[in-house]
Amino acid sequence: MVIAIDGPAGAGKSSVAKALADRLGFTYLDSGAMYRCVALASLEAGVDPDDPIGTSGVASRIAIDLEGPEVRLDGRDVSSEIRTADVTEAASRVSVHPEVRAAMVDRQRVLIAAGRYVAEGRDIGTVVSPDSPLKVFLTASPEIRAERRAAEEGIDPAEVLERISERDERDSSREHGTLIVAGDAVEIDTSNLDLDAVVEQIAVLAGQRGLG
Numbered sequence: 001m002v003i004a005i006d007g008p009a010g011a012g013k014s015s016v017a018k019a020l021a022d023r024l025g026f027t028y029l030d031s032g033a034m035y036r037c038v039a040l041a042s043l044e045a046g047v048d049p050d051d052p053i054g055t056s057g058v059a060s061r062i063a064i065d066l067e068g069p070e071v072r073l074d075g076r077d078v079s080s081e082i083r084t085a086d087v088t089e090a091a092s093r094v095s096v097h098p099e100v101r102a103a104m105v106d107r108q109r110v111l112i113a114a115g116r117y118v119a120e121g122r123d124i125g126t127v128v129s130p131d132s133p134l135k136v137f138l139t140a141s142p143e144i145r146a147e148r149r150a151a152e153e154g155i156d157p158a159e160v161l162e163r164i165s166e167r168d169e170r171d172s173s174r175e176h177g178t179l180i181v182a183g184d185a186v187e188i189d190t191s192n193l194d195l196d197a198v199v200e201q202i203a204v205l206a207g208q209r210g211l212g
């Protein structure tokens with residue numbers, strides 16, 4: 001069973017999903033980390049992130065372990081490496097390919113079938129788990145999202161805004177796992193809300209639905 005937290009980069013999904021999982025005693029699942037692992041493994045294998053056949057081969061053969069505090073790729077701790085700018089860019093590219101998505105969606109479904117999860121991503125409520133009992137779509141203005149990312153990474157907000165806009169465009173225009181709001185999702189604009197306020201709102205919704 002999964003509570004789905006979808007939305008664009010910088011909307012606050014990771015912090016919110018982690019805090020909510022802690023509060024409800026659920027397991028946190030970072031689906032983006034899976035696409036990042038495919039991206040890192042592809043770069044390391046010399047596979048072009050735009051190559052659907054090469055990247056789907058990588059996606060099907062790598063071991064990804066998200067159960068512990070670290071992200072492990074074939075047993076190696078890659079928690080920091082998957083957050084570099086190169087891997088972020090490559091992850092956005094590999095996640096366009098339907099074969100890569102199908103492999104990741106299968107893995108995500110296996111995980112969430114075996115427990116109670118709060119999963120964050122782009123397509124959790126629409127593709128991975130359309131029957132999720134609680135779907136939340138987090139948004140924030142592009143400027144605020146860029147500011148948050150820039151503060152995290154210690155870089156120029158204008159540069160981040162440009163990169164975020166490109167990735168948003170790719171997420172929203174791809175054919176599979178498109179970033180769209182599920183019809184039955186609750187939309188929360190986090191532009192002017194702090195983390196606790198967002199988590200509180202979702203925890204109330206979860207309580208009303210008998211979750212947690």
Ligand code: DC
Binds near residue numbers: 031035121
């Ligand atoms: O959430 P994130 O920035 O860690 O995600 C990395 C990339 O993976 C991002 O470009 C979008 C993609 N992604 C996806 O296509 N579907 C998901 N469920 C999660 C992430």
